[in-house]
Amino acid sequence: MEQNNDIDTEALESSAAAAIKRRARGRPSPEQAAALRESFLAAALESFLDKGYSATSIEAIAREAGVAKITIYRQFDNKEALFREVAHRAVSNARETMQNTLVHRGSDERQTLIELVERMYLSGTEPKTLALMRLVIAEAVRFPELAKSLYAENSYVLAPVVDYLAEAHRAGKLHVPQPELSAVQLSILAFGGVRFFISKPLAGPEERRVWAEGIVDLVLRGWAPDSAAAAAVAAKVAQGSD
Known part of the structure; x- marks a missing residue:
């Protein structure tokens, strides 16, 4: 037993x-x-x-x-849900690239903007991200809401640019009364519009720097502050620091 x-x-x-x-x-x-x-x-x-x-x-x-x-x-319930997640992850990766951008406070406006344009260019033309964006555009009729949501998320990607432009405007260093709009416009120039969707990205760092310098020299003409207004802002800032 x-x-x-x-x-x-x-x-x-x-x-x-x-x-x-x-x-x-x-x-x-x-x-x-x-x-x-x-x-x-x-x-x-x-x-x-x-x-x-x-x-x-x-x-x-x-x-x-x-x-x-x-x-x-x-x-994921289906392939569509999986595709949406893959696309959103690509945007998130681009956002992290931009969020890791360090703005050097001691740099002048031209140098800072060149660094920001180069960073935007790199985040938007990373091969897999660029290829996926092409696919999202091709499938925009099938997934219109996905295309809209990815465009909306662009504001998160550009947050460091918006912050810098807003600060430069307050300090009288640049004239950008609408930093969000200006950041979008700058990003379109940096990304090259449709250029890199239909042709190869720039060959290397030297071409990228020339590209960025040309863009920055262009926008600085429009964003240059009025000298009298800039002097007034600078005096106000100096008084506040006393």
């Missing part, structure tokens, strides 16, 4: 261990879940860029990423 109890106990322990293993396999840790998500999102980006939206399938993405199809469907 005691032997049977021992056998039953061993069977129960074995069954419990197997159940724990099954749970471990079925429920990845937060770190594993994050890694799986990054894996299939990267595979989705590559597939959308390589094959286009219509020819891409969640099944193929899952195979490429080495994950179960259900892993993707647990987070």
